[in-house]
Amino acid sequence: MTDIGRSGAMGRPVEADKPPGLLYNIFVRNITAKIAASPMVAIVLIVFIGCTLWSVWFSFTDSRSLPNGDFVGWAQYERLFSARRWKISATNLLTYGIFSLVFTMVVGFLLAVLMDQKLRFEDGFRTIFLYPFALSGIVTGLVWQWIMNPTLGLQSTIRGLGWTSFTFDWITNTDMVLYALLIAGTWHGTGFVMVLMLAGLRSIDGEIWKAARVDGIPAWRTYLQIVLPMMRGVIVTTLVIVGSGIVRTYDLVVALTNGGPGLSSEVPAKYVINYMFTAGNLGQALAASTIMLVAVFVILIPWIMIEFGPKKAR
Amino acid sequence: MTNITAVDEPSGPRPSKGFNPKRIVIYGIIIVAAMYYLLPLYVMITTSLKGLPEIRVGNIFAPPLEIITIEPWVKAWTSACTGLTCEGLAPGFWNSVKITVPSTIISVLVAAVSGYALVNWRFKGSEFFFTCLLLGSFIPYQVMLYPMVMITAQLKIFGTLWAVILVHTVFGMPILVLLFRNYFASLPQELFKAARVDGAGFWRIFIQIMVPMSLPIFAVAIILQVTGIWNDFLFGVVFAGTQNYPMTVQLNNIVNSTQGVREYNVNMAATILTAAVPLLVYFVSGKWFVRGIAAGAVKG
Structure with a gap:
């Protein structure tokens, strides 16, 4: 507590006698901090903004295996939406x-x-429910591919026990393969949702439970009508994270079915990669990825409204 | 509204030491659920310890009845074929190490400094950049993938480990900066102000005050990055080049390569080996892992 009189307010440079002009404020003020934050700024400007705009722009060109500038309007999108x-x-x-x-x-x-x-x-159970989330989509896909293998997996085990007509061939069945994907995906993702929901439940004031109990409201109704609405913020956040993760679904499909049988478990993320690197039709790939981007931002809207809306929830 | 509740008020004893039917049902459900979650791990381990003839009999859930063999593990590590070579997973493991270690260190350091600058050294537009970063974390990777390929090609690092490291650093930024920003914002501002008054600069405050106080959040960030980067498939397959494929890519190539007899025991051994590092991190870190994903989800 020695020289307080000299050092001015927070964040003002030490040599405070310079005139604080606009250029000075932008470039010189707290110069070290700006240099230190420059990687982040560069990543935002170059990658998150720059690369995204680049991709959207080139989705309007007829780029084949390399990007070029021949503008073709909505042609790639028309082709996209007519592609089987x-x-x-x-x-x-x-x-x-x-x-x-x-x-x-x-x-x-x-x-x-x-x-x-x-x-x-509780810790033990939580560990069990959450560990799949620590595994990669590839590992998840391969394990479930093996369990759901019709000739050696679950189906043959149950048949071996005497139920010879038992069928569980979802993974090779064109109509059911998506549900096979669902089994693996749910196994992988529920632990994450559980942890967030549990944090949400624990954040609710115990007084509310007491009040509900005093009023004789059964527990299930308290959960449904009082607790759930109170957890709106957590639920929306979880929905947005899980939702945008689903749009990206890629490696789980690659490992579990690789899009098969036939095209029956193809997903947009695979479509993009395929046209980008294998089929050599960059314009088409970028059009598809732009549609993915739009889809994610549609999912994001409820979250943006809560997060950046007029009043913050909670 | 008084007479109804008064009757059944004492019937609900709080400390549930004994086992009433309701608790038995709850435990029953949760144990069944736990078995569903454990099943794949069990199947992976037992299958990897069986011989191929035993597997062909077809009971996937039976424990290994004949001689337990570690041969599949040896083969998965040293000589399983990926479609191109037959060197097993070992090269993939080391590639993953070479990718994960530098990516984790670089991304955590850059993010920590950025988070610190965002909280304590706000500059014009710092909140704007942070919001962009946050929104950017939702952009599907496929959107930014090709331009990133071009950038790494321009930097002459495409197809090398450095390309993967750069990409992981870039795409790890949103979640990590969020983590650090929220943590630094929760620290008492007086500490920072006092250090400022005493004439300490940007780096000195960071190294001598902020870092020692935020070791827990560094642990969370490292756990998050190690598991995330180790589990990555997309960036590895696109940016690393055939020689540098990480473990996940090689695992997929081993299991899903169509040639020859499918050796399910070797495949499962390979799968466990690939899952081993994140699983180890997860089981050792326990609550920290939970904190990491919860911190990432709860926005400040």
């Missing part, structure tokens, strides 16, 4: 996405409620 493979990919993602979102959210929430009953070994 894209239609399958997009419908697959929609079906899988809705099921997966509902499933992981509901199961994750139910698990969190169960975990919230003052269990013994």
Whole structure:
């Protein structure tokens, strides 16, 4: 507490006698801090803004294996939406996405409620439910590919026990393969939802539970009508994270089915990679990736409204 | 509204020491659920210890009844074929190490400094950049992939480990900066102000005050990055080049290569070996891992 009189307010440079002009403020003031933050600024400007704009721009060109500048308007998008493979990919993602979102959210929430009953070994159970989330999509896909293998996996085991007509061939069945994907995806993702939901449940004031109990409201109704609405913030955040993760679904599919049988489990992320690096049709790939971008931002809207809206929730 | 509740008020004893039917149902459900989650791990381990003839009999859930063999593990590590070469997973493991270690160190350091600058040294537009970074974390990687290929090609590092390291550093930024920013913002500002008053500069405050106080968040960030980078498939396959494929890519090539007899025991041994590092990190770190994902999800 020695020389307080000399050193001015926070963040003002030591040699405070210089006139604080605009250029000075932008470039010189706290110069070390600006240099230190420059990697972050560069990443935002070059990658997150620059690369995204570049991709959107070149989705309007007829770039083949290398980018070029021949502008073709909406042609790539017209082609995209008439391509059978894209239609399958997009419908697959929609079906899988809705099921997966509902499933992981509901199961994750139910698990969190169960975990919230003052269990013994809570840490142990949480460890078990969450460990799949530490594994890669590749590992998840390969394990479930093996378990759901019709000739040697679950199906043949149950048949070996005497139920000879038992069938569980989803992974090789064109109509059911998405549900095979769902089993693996749910296994991988529910632990994450559970942890967030549990944190949400624990953040609710115990007084509310007491009040509900005094009023004789059964526990399930308290959860449904009082606790769930109070957890709106956590739920929206979780929905957004899980939702944008689903749009990116890639390695799980590569490992589990590689898009097969046929095209029946193709997803947009695979479509992009395929046209970008294998089929050599960059314009098409970029058009598809732009549509993915739009999809993610549609999912983001509820979160943006809460986060940057007029009043912050909670 | 008084007479109804008064009757059943004492019937709910708080400390549930004994086992009532309701608790048994709860434990029953949660144990069944736990078994579903453990099943794949169990199947991976038992399959990897069986011989191929035993696997062909077809009970995937039976424990290895005949001689337990570690041969599949040896083969997975040293000589399993990826479609191109037959060197097993060992090269992939070392590639993953060579990718994960520098990527983690660089990304955590850059993010820590950025988070610190964002909280304590706000500059014009710092909040704007942070918001962009946050929104950027939702952009599908496929959107930025090709321009990143061009950038790494321009830097003459495409197809090398450095390209993967750069890409991991870049795409790890949003979550890590968020983590550090929120943590630094929760520290008492008086400490920073006092150090400023005493004439300490940007780096000195960071190294002597901020870092020692934020070791927990460094641990969380490292856990997050090590598991995330180790598990990556997309960036490895696109940027690393055939020689430098990380373990996940080689694992997928081993298991899904179509040639020859499918050796399920070797495949499962290879799968466990690939999962070993994140699993180890997860089991050792326990609550820190939970904190990491929760911190990432709860925005400040």
